Amino acid sequence: MADGSPIEWTEATWNPVTGCTKISPGCKHCYALRMSMRLQAMRQPNYRNGFDLTLQPQALELPLRWKKGRRIFVNSMSDLFHEGIPEEYIAQVFGVMHRAHWHQYQVLTKRSERLAEIAPRLEWRPNIWMGVSVERADYMYRIDDLRHTGARLKFLSLEPLLGPLPNVDLSGIDWVIVGGESGPGARPMDPNWVTEIRDQCRSARVAFFFKQWGGVRKKRTGRQLDGRTWDELPGIATQERAR
Numbered sequence: 001m002a003d004g005s006p007i008e009w010t011e012a013t014w015n016p017v018t019g020c021t022k023i024s025p026g027c028k029h030c031y032a033l034r035m036s037m038r039l040q041a042m043r044q045p046n047y048r049n050g051f052d053l054t055l056q057p058q059a060l061e062l063p064l065r066w067k068k069g070r071r072i073f074v075n076s077m078s079d080l081f082h083e084g085i086p087e088e089y090i091a092q093v094f095g096v097m098h099r100a101h102w103h104q105y106q107v108l109t110k111r112s113e114r115l116a117e118i119a120p121r122l123e124w125r126p127n128i129w130m131g132v133s134v135e136r137a138d139y140m141y142r143i144d145d146l147r148h149t150g151a152r153l154k155f156l157s158l159e160p161l162l163g164p165l166p167n168v169d170l171s172g173i174d175w176v177i178v179g180g181e182s183g184p185g186a187r188p189m190d191p192n193w194v195t196e197i198r199d200q201c202r203s204a205r206v207a208f209f210f211k212q213w214g215g216v217r218k219k220r221t222g223r224q225l226d227g228r229t230w231d232e233l234p235g236i237a238t239q240e241r242a243r
């Protein structure tokens with residue numbers, strides 16, 4: 001678990017599982033894979049298996065030790081709904097999120113089918129934000145899978161955005177994050193794709209967060225859109241509705 005995070009939309013990370021396997025085009029330049037290999041080379045014990053899926057039960061209760069409430073990205077180095085993670089273990093992670101209820105938890109998956117399958121057996125408290133990643137229009141079905149869960153606050157991570165998404169069904173969605181790919185080999189993002197999504201969010205009154213343009217040097221391209229940053233978070237109204 002790390003207090004503070006370079007990821008713009010969260011405040012801390014907690015990894016009760018590490019490692020994953022690639023599942024769709026958005027995974028091509030997976031940041032977690034690159035970082036895991038680096039941490040393995042540095043002999044960080046949690047990364048002794050590199051990017052192989054590894055449960056980290058010793059990390060399970062860490063949020064309980066953090067007394068000040070934070071927004072925590074759960075499994076930034078894995079995917080909590082990976083087929084190799086036993087359902088009982090996922091339930092244990094949810095159990096900790098219930099007990100350490102003073103934090104907000106951001107869970108993000110590309111495995112929306114497994115999420116949909118398990119969701120009815122999970123308890124969805126208002127402090128658990130559930131999101132799916134969608135990189136291209138042919139993965140929009142993940143949004144329907146998310147919509148049909150009992151998650152009280154639902155969000156989309158459209159990153160790395162690899163194509164236009166002109167008709168996103170935003171019903172029941174509270175928050176949208178958009179970002180371009182960054183790092184070596186980054187695939188380009190057309191600015192029109194971004195403004196199109198921003199405008200859909202505004203019409204649907206959904207909070208919009210623009211993370212970055214990306215590119216090989218993301219500091220250079222920055223995160224301004226139409227002359228300003230977009231750092232909206234799901235609003236009080238949304239959270240009131242979730243209670």
Ligand code: SF4
Pocket residue numbers: 020021022023024026027030031032033077078079110
């Ligand atoms: S699902 Fe996420 S963590 Fe897993 S390989 Fe793809 S991008 Fe990486």
